Amino acid sequence: MRRDYNGGLIAFSRFFSFFATKTCSPELSINSQFRLLCITCDSLTTTHTFSQLLRQCIDERSISGIKNIQAQMLKSGFPVELSGSKLVDASLKCGEIGYARQLFDGMPERHIVTWNSIIAYYIKHRRSKEAVEMYRLMISNNVLPDEYTLSSVFKAFSDLSLEKEAQRSHGLAVILGLEVSNVFVGSALVDMYVKFGKTREAKLVLDRVEEKDVVLITALIVGYSQKGEDTEAVKAFQSMLVEKVQPNEYTYASVLISCGNLKDIGNGKLIHGLMVKSGFESALASQTSLLTMYLRCSLVDDSLLVFKCIKYPNQVTWTSLISGLVQNGREETALIEFRKMMRDSVKPNSFTLSSALRGCSNLAMFEEGRQVHGIVSKYGFDRDKYAGSGLIELYGKCGCSDMARLVFDTLSEVDVISLNTMIYSYAQNGFGREALELFERMINLGLQPNDVTVLSVLLACNNSGLVEEGCELFDSFRKDKIMLTNDHYACMVDMLGRAGRLEEAEMLITEVTNPDLVLWRTLLSACKVHRKVEMAERITRKILEIAPGDEGTLILLSNLYASTGKWKRVIEMKSKMKEMKLKKNPAMSWVEIDKETHTFMAGDLFSHPNSEQILENLEELIKKAKDLGYVEDKSCVFQDMEETAKERSLHQHSEKLAIAFAVWRNVGGSIRILKNLRVCVDCHSWIKIVSRIIKREIICRDSKRFHHFRDGSCSCGDYW
DNA sequence: ATAGGGTTAG
Structure with a gap:
C-alpha cells in the first residue's frame, strides 16, 4: 500500500x-x-x-x-x-x-550540517565576525567541528587576524586528524598561514597533507609569491610538476608573477609554453600574469603581443598593462592604452588611475593630467589615497603646489605616503615652511616617518635655504636612529656646500661608510659655486679614484676653470675629454602649448618652424629686459670666446628660446618650461625680469627643482 | 545536504 x-x-x-x-x-x-x-x-x-x-x-x-x-x-x-x-x-x-x-x-x-551551512554563508559573504561568533557558539554548545567547519572557518581567522584562536583551532584539526587526511582543511590552513605572512608554517602544513592537490600547492605558491619569496614559489611549482600534479590557471597566474619579480625570463618563457600546452592560454587570470611577467622583465613588445591575444581584458588586465608601460618608461603608450580602456567602457579603479597619473607626471603633462583628474572625479576617487597621491605628485611636478594641496586636503585618510608625497611636492617647489608644517603634523598624528619623509624634509630645507632648520632636523634624525642613506647625506652636503660651509660638508662625507659618486660630485659642485679651485681639484682626484674618467666630474671641473677665467686649463680638459670621446648633454627646454610639446635646443635657432617669430620676440624681450636693468652674466659661459660671442651664446640658451616662443603664441595663464639641466644664473635673472614685463607667471622645472617667476622675483629666493 | 587557491597601485 x-x-x-x-x-x-x-x-x-x-x-x-x-x-x-x-x-x-x-x-x-x-x-x-x-x-x-x-x-x-x-x-x-x-x-x-x-x-x-x-x-x-x-x-x-x-x-x-x-x-x-x-x-x-x-x-x-x-x-x-x-x-x-x-x-x-x-x-x-x-x-x-x-x-x-x-x-x-x-x-x-x-545538525552539524546546519552549523556548517550558516558558517559557510557568513564566510562567503565576508562576514567573518559573525562566522567566528557562530563557530564559538558551536564549540560552547559542545558540537565538535568537522572538516567542513574547519575548512571554512580558517578564512575568517586570517581575515580578522585572530592568530591565537587560529592556532587553537589548528590544534583541534590536528587532534581530529583532519590536517593530514582532508585536503580541504589542509588548503584552508595553508591559505590562512599565508595570509598571516607565515609561509614557513604553511609549508609545514602542506608537507603533512597526505594527498596533495592543485589547490593546496597553489595556495602555497601564492603565499611565496605575495611575500616576495619568489625563488621558493618557482621551486614549489617545479616540485609540483615532478609530483605530477597538473597546474591550473590559478597556479600559472601566481608563479608567473614570481618569475616577473625575479626577472627570470628563462623560466617565464618555459612556463608560458606549459600554459599553452595545457590549454590555459586563454584563461584571463594567467594571461594577465603573463602580461605582467613580460612587463616586469622589460620585454614590452612581448607583453603587447600577449595583450593583443586577450579577447576581453578586464579592469585588472588593463591596469597591469598601463602600470607596466609606465614602469618601462613608455608613458605615451600607456596613456593611449588608458584612453582605449575608457573607450571600451572598462571602469578604472584606483590602481589604474594612479598609474595613468604617474605616466602624466613623469612627463609633466599638465593638460593630459588635468583630464585624468576629471576622470578621477567622475568615478568618485577624489578622496582615495592612491589616486590622490598620483594627483599630488602630478601637480607637484607641474609646479602647482596649491592644486596639490587642495587634493591633499580632500583625502579621506591621511597616511605616511600621502603626507610624503605632499611634503615632497612642497620641497621641489621651494615651499620649505609648508613642508615643515606638514612634517610636524605627521609627528603629531603619531605616524612614523620613513626614509622618503626624511629625504623630502631635508630637500625642503635645502630648496628654501632653511640651513639651520635642516641641520637641526638632520641631527635629530641621526639620534632617532632612522636609517640614513647616501641620498640623505647628499642632500645635506648640498645644503651645507651651497651655504659655503664646505669643510662641514666634507666632514659629513667622511661619516658615510660607502660614499658614492653622487655624494662627492655634490661637494664638487659646491666648490664650483664658491669658486674653490684647490678644493675642487683635490675632490676631483678623489672621485677619479672611484670612477676613472667620470664625465660629470670632468665637466664640473672644466666649468669651474671657465668661470674663474682659467681658460688654459679649460682647453686642456676639453681635449682630454675629446680623447675620451665624452661629450656634453645638449641643453634642452620643452614647453607645452595647446597640448603640443615644443622642443628647443641651446644654440639651435633654425629647426623650429616659427624660428623667425621666435627670434623677433626674443630680441624684443632682451631689449626690454636691458631697459629694466638686465646685464648678461658672462661667468655662465664656459668657453673662451669674444665678449660679444659670449653674449650671443647666452642669448641662445634653450629656455630663452622656449619663453620667446610661448610669448609669441600668447597663451593664457602661466608659462611652463621644462629643462633637462639646471637653470643658469644669467637665464634666472633674465626670466625674473621677463615675468615682470609680460605680467605672467613663468614656471620652470629644471633637473632639480621648480622656479616660480612672478613679478620680477623667483620662489627660490635666488638660492638654488 | 555543508568546504579550499589568482592577476593591478602611491
Whole structure:
C-alpha cells in the first residue's frame, strides 16, 4: 500500500516541477503547488517530496514558499531536526540569512550540517565576525567541528587576524586528524598561514597533507609569491610538476608573477609554453600574469603581443598593462592604452588611475593630467589615497603646489605616503615652511616617518635655504636612529656646500661608510659655486679614484676653470675629454602649448618652424629686459670666446628660446618650461625680469627643482 | 545536504 502512495507522490512531484517551470510568477506557482498538496495528499508527504519542493523554492528564490513548506512539515509531523536543516539550507540558498538565523535560533537540536551551512554563508559573504561568533557558539554548545567547519572557518581567522584562536583551532584539526587526511582543511590552513605572512608554517602544513592537490600547492605558491619569496614559489611549482600534479590557471597566474619579480625570463618563457600546452592560454587570470611577467622583465613588445591575444581584458588586465608601460618608461603608450580602456567602457579603479597619473607626471603633462583628474572625479576617487597621491605628485611636478594641496586636503585618510608625497611636492617647489608644517603634523598624528619623509624634509630645507632648520632636523634624525642613506647625506652636503660651509660638508662625507659618486660630485659642485679651485681639484682626484674618467666630474671641473677665467686649463680638459670621446648633454627646454610639446635646443635657432617669430620676440624681450636693468652674466659661459660671442651664446640658451616662443603664441595663464639641466644664473635673472614685463607667471622645472617667476622675483629666493 | 587557491597601485 505504502509503496503505492509513494509512487503517487513522485508522480505529483513531477507534475509540480512541470507546473512550476511553466508558470510565469514564481510566488504563485509554488503557492499553488501548496494548495494542491494540502488538498490532495495531506498526510502522505515524504522526504523526497519536501526536497523536491524546496529545490523549487531555491530556484525561484521564494522565501514565502519555504515558509509554506515549513508549515506543512510541521503539520505532517516531519522530524524537526531534519526539517530544520533542510529549511535553513534552503533559506541560505535564497540569500535569506535573516530567516535562516531565525529558524536556526529556534531549533532545539541542530545538525552539524546546519552549523556548517550558516558558517559557510557568513564566510562567503565576508562576514567573518559573525562566522567566528557562530563557530564559538558551536564549540560552547559542545558540537565538535568537522572538516567542513574547519575548512571554512580558517578564512575568517586570517581575515580578522585572530592568530591565537587560529592556532587553537589548528590544534583541534590536528587532534581530529583532519590536517593530514582532508585536503580541504589542509588548503584552508595553508591559505590562512599565508595570509598571516607565515609561509614557513604553511609549508609545514602542506608537507603533512597526505594527498596533495592543485589547490593546496597553489595556495602555497601564492603565499611565496605575495611575500616576495619568489625563488621558493618557482621551486614549489617545479616540485609540483615532478609530483605530477597538473597546474591550473590559478597556479600559472601566481608563479608567473614570481618569475616577473625575479626577472627570470628563462623560466617565464618555459612556463608560458606549459600554459599553452595545457590549454590555459586563454584563461584571463594567467594571461594577465603573463602580461605582467613580460612587463616586469622589460620585454614590452612581448607583453603587447600577449595583450593583443586577450579577447576581453578586464579592469585588472588593463591596469597591469598601463602600470607596466609606465614602469618601462613608455608613458605615451600607456596613456593611449588608458584612453582605449575608457573607450571600451572598462571602469578604472584606483590602481589604474594612479598609474595613468604617474605616466602624466613623469612627463609633466599638465593638460593630459588635468583630464585624468576629471576622470578621477567622475568615478568618485577624489578622496582615495592612491589616486590622490598620483594627483599630488602630478601637480607637484607641474609646479602647482596649491592644486596639490587642495587634493591633499580632500583625502579621506591621511597616511605616511600621502603626507610624503605632499611634503615632497612642497620641497621641489621651494615651499620649505609648508613642508615643515606638514612634517610636524605627521609627528603629531603619531605616524612614523620613513626614509622618503626624511629625504623630502631635508630637500625642503635645502630648496628654501632653511640651513639651520635642516641641520637641526638632520641631527635629530641621526639620534632617532632612522636609517640614513647616501641620498640623505647628499642632500645635506648640498645644503651645507651651497651655504659655503664646505669643510662641514666634507666632514659629513667622511661619516658615510660607502660614499658614492653622487655624494662627492655634490661637494664638487659646491666648490664650483664658491669658486674653490684647490678644493675642487683635490675632490676631483678623489672621485677619479672611484670612477676613472667620470664625465660629470670632468665637466664640473672644466666649468669651474671657465668661470674663474682659467681658460688654459679649460682647453686642456676639453681635449682630454675629446680623447675620451665624452661629450656634453645638449641643453634642452620643452614647453607645452595647446597640448603640443615644443622642443628647443641651446644654440639651435633654425629647426623650429616659427624660428623667425621666435627670434623677433626674443630680441624684443632682451631689449626690454636691458631697459629694466638686465646685464648678461658672462661667468655662465664656459668657453673662451669674444665678449660679444659670449653674449650671443647666452642669448641662445634653450629656455630663452622656449619663453620667446610661448610669448609669441600668447597663451593664457602661466608659462611652463621644462629643462633637462639646471637653470643658469644669467637665464634666472633674465626670466625674473621677463615675468615682470609680460605680467605672467613663468614656471620652470629644471633637473632639480621648480622656479616660480612672478613679478620680477623667483620662489627660490635666488638660492638654488 | 555543508568546504579550499589568482592577476593591478602611491
